[in-house]
Amino acid sequence: MALRDTSIPEPSGPVPGATAPALSPEDRGRLLAGAHHDPHALLGAHPVPGGIAFRVLRPFARSVSVVTGGKRTPLVSEGDGLFSGVLPPAEIPAYTLHVAYEGGEQEVHDPYRFLPALGELDLHLIREGRHEQLWQALGAQPMTHEGVTGTRFTVWAPNAQGVRVATDFTYWDGTQFPMRSLGASGVWELFLPGVGEGTAYKFEITSRYGHRFLKADPMARRTEEPPNTASIVTASHYEWGDARWMAHRADTPVHEAPFSVYEVHLPSWRPGLDYRQLAEELPAYVKDLGFTHVELMPVAEHPFHGSWGYQVTGFYAPTARLGTPDDFRFFVDACHRAGIGVIMDWVPAHFPKDDWALARFDGDPLYEPGDGRRAEHPDWGTYEFDFARTEVRNFLVANAVYWCEEFHIDGLRVDAVASMLYLDYSREDGQWEPNAYGGREDLAAMAFLQEMNATVYRRAPGVVTIAEESTAWGGVTKPTDTGGLGFGLKWNMGWMHDSLEYLSHEPVHRKYHHHEMTFSMVYAYSENYVLPISHDEVVHGKQALVSKAPGDWWQRRANVRAYLGFMWSHPGKQLLFMGQEFAQGAEWSVEHGPEWWLLDDGYHSAGDHRGVRDLVRDLNTAYRATPALWQCDTRPEGFRWVAVDSADDNVFAFLRYDAEGRPLLAVANFSPVVRHDYGLWVPGDAVAWQETLNTDDARYGGSGVTNPDPVKPEDGCVRITLPPLATVWLTPFAP
Template identity: 65%
Template sequence: MGPAPLDPEELDRLRHGAHHDPHALLGVHPLPDDHLAIRSWRPFAQQVTVDTPIGRARLHDHGDGLFTGVLPLATLPDHSLLVTYGGEERKADDPWAFLPTLGPLDLHLIAEGRHEQLWHALGARAMDIETSHGPVAGTAFAVWAPNARGVRLVGDHNAWSQGREGTGLPMRSLGASGVWEVFAPGVGPGDRYKYEILGADGAYRLKADPMARRTQPPPDTASVVADPDGGHPWGDDAWMASRGRERPHHRAPLSVYEVHLPSWRPELTSYRAIADVLPDYVADLGFTHLELLPVAEHPFGGSWGYQVTSYYAPTARLGPPEDFKHLVDACHRRGLGVIMDWVPAHFPKDDWALARFDGGPLYEHPDPRLGEHPDWGTLTFDFGRTEVRNFLVANAVYWCEEFHIDGLRVDAVASMLYRDYSREGLDWLPNAAGGRENWEAVSLLQEANATVYRRCPGVMTIAEESTAWPGVSKPTEQNGLGFGFKWNMGWMHDSLEYMQHEPVHRRYHHNDMTFSMIYAYSENYILPISHDEVVHGKRSLVAKMPGDWWQQRANLRAYLAYMWAHPGKQLLFMGQEFAQGSEWSHDDGPQWWLLDEGYPAREDHAGVLRLVRDLNRIYRGTPALWEQDADPDGFSWLPGTSADDNVLAFVRRDAGGGMLACAANLSPVVRHGYPLTLPDAPGWDVVLNTDAAVYGGSDVDPSPRPAALTLPPLAAVWLTPT
């Protein structure tokens, strides 16, 4: 059998990883006179033999990995390859014998930017392909790299090309789609890989898969083929069928416990270990939802997850994707919804990840005035590019469909909405009308929200948006951004500013506590005391409070009760529920030892923990506190509210007329017989007093009467009609 030569130019492109269609050269191809050419690309192989039912034929070694032969056959029966490496012969299927694993519909949807399940088309998909001689197990790889001159697959399956560029498994370009594809027989779940991309600039780059569903644990950076079946038998059918069905989220109880998973309990080093403890803890405290700081893979732990490199992979620090699913499932079985932070605003510049993916700006905007973020030293997505929009929209859907996530809190929305964000004194790129609005980002957010709400019933989206952009939580059909909720950053800043003043000075800042009601119904709000408020020198929540240790705790308890009673949903970051004294450290996590038996001040911290539990218990059972959060009929100030006395008093109402009154005395003196006019009722019962001894207070009895109430010092009292 003689060799089957190639055109020297074609061979040179193949050898240098610059060929757009290696399948046209490699594999089996008919020749004149009923002969077949067979070619295989096997770098570092010593010998390649074709094995058929009618015999074997050794291929000619051309050097540099190319093996060819001519067979005197019109058709080739079922065959495999016998490849010898280091004197050891291995049986392998021919990767160039398979048709593309993406169909015309996939490519059409990708080109249109409408592939809502993009992870089913791109990335690494382990599968069996049926052939005439039975199923062949392997993995289909597909990556979008429209400007690449060539793409090859390297990984465990080919010994990472033994460190030599241009010697991986060549992939074929699927035309104008910009997608490169290959089916790699024998590659399966757990195998590591990257793409070796020859960019338009002539440089080789080894890149992780943007669509990888699993990664190596940092600091390693390879992508990993994931289990094709998802690897987890879900047990949350009842939860998934019922979530969001009873009432809309903005008319339902919603209190959120925010967690950074790697540091919540640093000794728990896996999703499964955390699942044994965290859902029970949060459910026992009465929260309705758990919110996770970003879970998607990120190389730098100090970013807390906010600098994402693998948008489709849960961080491998805590285990494989199926173990993260186990954690979500465990939360659902305990009646807890799971919200996760989603970060479409920016991504880091790591040279092995998304940045300059195929030799130039691809995922990032090409103009640095819009493509680079000055605050974080990161890159900004090109929100107007069709395929980038598709990548992000499908990613939002992915977490909700594949991991049963119940809500997406979108980080840094303001940085997306304004082209001049954080560019004071710097060059910025106006929009076509000369304005500062980033209409491409607006459109992206609207599309992502609309798609998630359409495809994933019961899921909510939440915006961290710090400006007065109109209609953040209005539906897209009303020209809103389409979020379900918006973080109330104004309430957070104003109320914390007020609480940090000594009580003697608070009368001059009363407006900080009342101003929120001017705009309380402009959006569906969540009141966030998040991780951002207890780091970088801002101190823990209890440490922000003035006075001695008793007064600090009393202030904190009163503030929490005021927060839980205020219109809007609640969010509290871990550690604040038991008055952690120090700022949060992502290395050390919460100061759990403050609750240890034998710690002298244990009861001081346990008292605050009891209060948070009772706040959630009463809150969830009192529709007046949540049913009309977004309706002015659900709130009114009570006569007796007084700036001079540091007293805030109001009543909350549900749609059926049920009421709860909240009276907060934010001064350190007892106010006996305070003239507070409560609505007409047969009588009023105290259902919560933050000054109660069980919470660590002085146990002053409020003794409610129709037109007067004793207000304990630095305390909030909740009352309901008898």
């Protein structure tokens, strides 16, 4: 808002010209009640017989004058904050308003003299549900409009009688800023001159039932820090430094590239650090350990810290707990400059019921289905999205694009896909209705996921989408043009469950559960898989990875080392949650994060934990340097069993091949005994085989049983020593 311009002479004399036409009682009542669809028809400047009528709504103002041609002309109070008058010009002149309050004066532009700042093409795309950059059309957009700087406010609220902008500088009273409805689009718009970045705002909505309430902007790109809930006007001024990364991230398809992921909950990784401080530490740590990507649990704004980010209210705003949107850009940029890709968890399955957010946004179900049985998510006490509604689908598809384009995100891990795909998910008979074909599949959710994936892959080359999908739904990672959902990768929840179940058994009983480690290869090529040891597996009584394993402290660590060696050599990509890379024994705590003190010099077992961390580093180093471990992850010719039925020995052995046919032999011994002279078939061309990794190496905290010398095959077999509770990798030796 401009300060008082003292060069303008004080007003003098009566208001010239005729009296402004009075508002009808109906228009006046609706305007003051925030229930008018077209306030611009009542406010601002309009030709009338005898001149130009001006009408202004400024609650609590002592006086309002029109300033034109260097002359200030006072308007007459009509009561309730309305001021009006008629000036003699034949055409609407350039003008400003001089408004005097009890505590001071302002000279401002009149918001009601501007044409809509949202174009017809935008409205057409919104109606069609095809606005792929929806955040540039809806929400709060700082801009210059008709030569004046300010902010355009737009919101979709098709069931509302009226919508007003309420701000911090109006003390959350929206009376003076009613918005206009832009036809059948359901979009309301108002350009507020002089309002800029940093302004806190909400939308004051009057429902068709006459109820009035404040709502945060669904498209807000910045929010107040919780527990405060207002939206904040923002624009990005960040200059990216990752051009090289962005230019080359699509060079190799992700399923044919090394892909090793470190999963992180940003607020608790190093509690107290903000985005920029995390940018100084996390990329360096991830790079040192050799991971190719970091996956962030949801960073979109959420009111309840204990939801870990999975109950989102601000789908377009990085959480303000850690800084501004540009601070988050700085973090992503730092990862890219360190050679680390950034994946973020994305939650389009549901949203919380907070009354200031998306729930019943304009007084009616809008983002959620109108059918209460379908709207309620039975597991989480939240609402599900109405995937059949054009504008809701557009809101979510554009949101996926938004994170990739505006924040250079390299991947979206889509949460709770199974809950979206099935109409009867966690529902009993009578709580759901079959689809049009009599089935239990949610056809609208399926179409949404296909559209989202197709749009993201088209607009953001090199980005990967990853499904957390826990059922046997076919074609999750198949292309959309063949009927698949179009994801790039899928979490292998079956492998995770079975292998962790195997790990938890005492070695003497493992022979009865041998199939739990081999069954994954029956379906390994049905999808493009990620092997996830995620946050979900180390909370709520499930225990940390090292605590799942049986035996004493040495045996538990050995079990974990063997398991990680098996995991890194198994077909599929890898994901490991923070804290598990150094064998943290306690479950993850959202309040305290990883137990970094276990690595401190003063802690008596620090060496044990560092040993596991060193193994993870070496696994990643060897993995990235060995195409056999990732190049043919999704092709059957990239794998061959060598020992699949050695249940009595608790031994698994298999070959991995790269695209040129070069092999790696992986052997896992999940028994606590050394097996000497153990014979294994190998391909016949290699002169000798060299051990390249051994999880029992003393530097990892193992017993040091290794195969230091190259091993020559005899009669098609190599005979090696298998360390206890360990995995070894061997590759052909080139003397």
